[in-house]
Amino acid sequence: MSEHFYTVASDSETTGEDKPQPSFPDVAIGIDIGTSKCSVAVWNGNQVELLKNTRNQKGMRSYVMFKDDTLSAGVTGAAARENGHEERDILSGSAIFNMKRLIGRMDTDEVVQASKSLPFLVQTLGIGVRPFIAALVNNMWRSTTPEEVLAIFLLELKALVEMHLKHPVRNAVLTIPVSFSRFQQTRIERACAMAGLHALRLMPEPTAVALLYAQQQQQLMHDNMGSGTEKIALIFNMGAGYCDAAVAATAGGVSQIRALSGCTVGGEDILQNIMRHVLPSFDNLYAGQTMDRIRSIGLLRIATQDAIHKLAYQDNVEVNVDLGNGHKVSKVLDHPEFEQVNRAIFEKCENIINQCLIDAKLVPEDINDVILVGGCSKIPRIRSLVLGLCKKEISYKNIDALEAAVSGAALEGAIASGVTDPSGSLDLLTIQATPMNLGIRADSDIFAAIIPRNTTVPARRDMLFTTTHDNQTEALIAVYEGEGERAEDNHLLGYFKITGIPAAPKGTVEISVCMDIDASNVLRVFAGVVKPQGPAVPPFIEVRMPTLDDGHGWCGQALAKTYGKTLDLAVLPKKLQP
Amino acid sequence: MPHLAATPPTSSAAAHPTGAARVAFRRPWSTPPRPARLHVRAVRREDAGGGVGTEEPAAPRTFYDLLGISAEGSPDEVRAAYRRLALKYHPDVSPQGAAAENTRRFIEVQEAYETLSDPSRRASYDRALARGVCRLAFSGLRSHRAYHRQDQGDKSGWRRSWEDQVAELKRRSMAKDSDENLSWGARMRRRAEASAAE
Numbered sequence: 001m002s003e004h005f006y007t008v009a010s011d012s013e014t015t016g017e018d019k020p021q022p023s024f025p026d027v028a029i030g031i032d033i034g035t036s037k038c039s040v041a042v043w044n045g046n047q048v049e050l051l052k053n054t055r056n057q058k059g060m061r062s063y064v065m066f067k068d069d070t071l072s073a074g075v076t077g078a079a080a081r082e083n084g085h086e087e088r089d090i091l092s093g094s095a096i097f098n099m100k101r102l103i104g105r106m107d108t109d110e111v112v113q114a115s116k117s118l119p120f121l122v123q124t125l126g127i128g129v130r131p132f133i134a135a136l137v138n139n140m141w142r143s144t145t146p147e148e149v150l151a152i153f154l155l156e157l158k159a160l161v162e163m164h165l166k167h168p169v170r171n172a173v174l175t176i177p178v179s180f181s182r183f184q185q186t187r188i189e190r191a192c193a194m195a196g197l198h199a200l201r202l203m204p205e206p207t208a209v210a211l212l213y214a215q216q217q218q219q220l221m222h223d224n225m226g227s228g229t230e231k232i233a234l235i236f237n238m239g240a241g242y243c244d245a246a247v248a249a250t251a252g253g254v255s256q257i258r259a260l261s262g263c264t265v266g267g268e269d270i271l272q273n274i275m276r277h278v279l280p281s282f283d284n285l286y287a288g289q290t291m292d293r294i295r296s297i298g299l300l301r302i303a304t305q306d307a308i309h310k311l312a313y314q315d316n317v318e319v320n321v322d323l324g325n326g327h328k329v330s331k332v333l334d335h336p337e338f339e340q341v342n343r344a345i346f347e348k349c350e351n352i353i354n355q356c357l358i359d360a361k362l363v364p365e366d367i368n369d370v371i372l373v374g375g376c377s378k379i380p381r382i383r384s385l386v387l388g389l390c391k392k393e394i395s396y397k398n399i400d401a402l403e404a405a406v407s408g409a410a411l412e413g414a415i416a417s418g419v420t421d422p423s424g425s426l427d428l429l430t431i432q433a434t435p436m437n438l439g440i441r442a443d444s445d446i447f448a449a450i451i452p453r454n455t456t457v458p459a460r461r462d463m464l465f466t467t468t469h470d471n472q473t474e475a476l477i478a479v480y481e482g483e484g485e486r487a488e489d490n491h492l493l494g495y496f497k498i499t500g501i502p503a504a505p506k507g508t509v510e511i512s513v514c515m516d517i518d519a520s521n522v523l524r525v526f527a528g529v530v531k532p533q534g535p536a537v538p539p540f541i542e543v544r545m546p547t548l549d550d551g552h553g554w555c556g557q558a559l560a561k562t563y564g565k566t567l568d569l570a571v572l573p574k575k576l577q578p
Numbered sequence: 579m580p581h582l583a584a585t586p587p588t589s590s591a592a593a594h595p596t597g598a599a600r601v602a603f604r605r606p607w608s609t610p611p612r613p614a615r616l617h618v619r620a621v622r623r624e625d626a627g628g629g630v631g632t633e634e635p636a637a638p639r640t641f642y643d644l645l646g647i648s649a650e651g652s653p654d655e656v657r658a659a660y661r662r663l664a665l666k667y668h669p670d671v672s673p674q675g676a677a678a679e680n681t682r683r684f685i686e687v688q689e690a691y692e693t694l695s696d697p698s699r700r701a702s703y704d705r706a707l708a709r710g711v712c713r714l715a716f717s718g719l720r721s722h723r724a725y726h727r728q729d730q731g732d733k734s735g736w737r738r739s740w741e742d743q744v745a746e747l748k749r750r751s752m753a754k755d756s757d758e759n760l761s762w763g764a765r766m767r768r769r770a771e772a773s774a775a776e
Contacts, residue, residue, distance in 0.1 A: 167581075228659060229654075230654075249657075251658075251661060252665075253656070253665075254661045254665060256661075256664075266725055409675055416670070416672070428662060429665060429670055429671055430667055430670075431664060431668060456692075458669060458681045458684060458685060458690050459685065459688075460685055517682055518669075518681065519669030519670070519677060
């Protein structure tokens with residue numbers, strides 16, 4: 001596919017202008033962009049159907065190969081010589097993969113730092129700007145960006161779907177990790193726009209699984225004439241790049257997300273841990289991204305990956321690989337060692353499940369079903385860990401670990417496109433919740449959460465603040481998203497000033513900051529003076545977030561440097577209720 | 579639809595006197611009214627005198643009314659009522675034209691559900707209700723009113739809601755030209771002017 005085959009469409013608001021096109025049924029497709037593999041599904045009128053590529057694969061490797069003047073993505077795998085060698089080609093430095101891990105991240109992010117051990121070029125300056133990413137083309141590094149790579153991939157995916165459905169496709173529901181920031185969501189939407197797709201909805205992966213579960217429970221109820229009592233499911237999803245958990249309460253086709261939590265931990269981290277474990281001196285063996293290093297990384301990755309897969313079914317495995325230049329790896333790996341090396345990862349998994357249960361105000365006994373999905377759910381330790389925490393012997397069986405998320409996305413796509421089914425199998429509703437706290441900076445560097453995480457959306461919450469200096473006439477509203485207690489530990493989404501505050505002693509003025517998340521998940525912040533009132537008070541300000549283009553580390557620092565505490569606000573303690 | 583979605587959930591008085599609200603809550607009065615609601619009835623009569631509503635009360639004044647369940651409703655009834663109303667008001671299942679209004683209602687239903695499904699919050703809500711304090715009824719509404727409320731003085735709930743309804747009626751008669759074309763900020767300013775002019 002030639003480079004100029006894709007045009008960069010405007011990524012500005014595309015919502016609302018979509019007119020239903022009567023010429024073909026405009027049903028949104030479901031896409032699961034995985035760190036390692038992607039899949040696509042569509043409602044075919046009766047059920048969800050996963051589409052296969054020309055090589056009969058439902059899960060297509062997520063990468064884009066750069067060669068001379070051509071680009072080709074893993075959807076068709078046209079650049080790979082043949083099936084058996086695809087993985088080696090991907091690791092040649094000419095392909096960019098793991099874009100889901102890199103998209104929308106700053107170069108200070110530890111995930112970006114860890115990506116420097118990948119065969120393509122990831123350059124960082126560590127100052128909070130976008131990393132430099134490049135693929136090897138004819139012995140030269142050619143720069144690109146994660147969203148460009150994703151856009152090229154999506155374009156090929158779109159072509160595959162259109163070939164299959166024999167009509168143009170415009171709308172898509174995509175699944176995203178729970179821990180994705182609003183910046184990362186914007187980047188995904190932008191990549192979709194570049195590929196000519198409209199991201200109708202971005203759905204946290206476990207909530208897509210919850211939708212599929214809700215449909216199955218609804219079906220069971222119809223079949224058995226059951227009572228339709230509420231069922232509670234814990235969904236644990238771990239793929240190559242991310243790990244998420246959700247608690248969903250389901251009854252009567254309504255799936256209510258009670259809690260969400262997630263982190264950037266996945267199979268990629270397990271792989272890198274094991275690679276470092278079997279060859280501890282690896283980082284010192286090669287200086288810089290040389291051809292020798294790229295080749296060795298590739299060989300080691302393939303051997304390690306293979307060993308981890310085998311370890312899911314056998315007691316021990318031998319990693320045996322010749323990296324050339326006299327470097328050989330020969331090591332037997334068993335389960336206790338594997339678990340010891342990845343202990344920190346398993347602890348993080350435990351944390352997000354515990355967090356989810358606490359947030360949902362549930363104990364393990366309340367859970368009816370434990371649903372394990374994602375590639376890493378095949379790892380025995382992960383299974384035993386999740387089931388142990390939920391005090392269950394077995395996991396829910398009727399869901400395919402690798403197809404659940406994309407199937408849920410396709411279901412949501414059909415529902416959101418207004419498709420109805422006579423059998424009632426699309427009479428479903430997912431009530432989503434916010435994955436992260438949203439708030440502003442107050443009391444010098446405290447993060448005051450106005451919409452706490454796991455708040456049902458749409459949502460609207462407000463909070464009162466006051467001035468911190470006498471006769472303070474201006475205040476800075478710095479909006480953050482995240483889980484950190486200090487404002488600086490979170491993502492700065494944007495900022496604006498309230499000016500013309502009536503001069504008054506500190507602590508007497510009341511400033512209301514209201515946050516609103518609408519049905520389209522758009523975040524707006526309203527702020528203004530509510531006390532004193534009168535004609536001397538300036539009008540309220542309404543700002544759509546994020547106003548920043550990127551998770552830009554410099555902005556927060558520049559604000560702090562320029563204004564210090566002069567424009568600070570303090571949280572006004574809640575008045576006692578009458 | 580960013581524009582529609584931006585429409586803020588304004589005071590409940592704006593919508594509740596309409597017929598739609600009556601249709602939406604078919605059983606708001608199926609339970610015997612508690613003393614606390616007597617005030618509300620009086621308020622409703624005031625409202626009717628304004629020529630908007632009818633004798634039949636339409637606006638649910640407590641979370642129980644909102645969910646259409648009795649004050650003795652079990653946790654299962656609370657959940658079932660919540661699901662029923664979610665299927666009615668969640669923006670995903672709302673017709674295009676009603677999305678903004680339904681979003682506002684969904685947020686109210688959500689608050690009612692969150693309060694009544696939590697035993698300790700429900701207990702304190704019940705105590706407040708028994709004392710006749712309706713103010714707790716919709717903290718969401720209270721917060722929206724904060725933008726245009728002229729005085730912060732300590733008033734009892736029924737008086738505030740009465741004032742709000744009067745202000746709303748005044749605003750409606752003053753601003754017949756479609757509010758929908760105005761931005762949120764413009765509407766709030768207009769509202770502030772209206773209440774300042776009282």
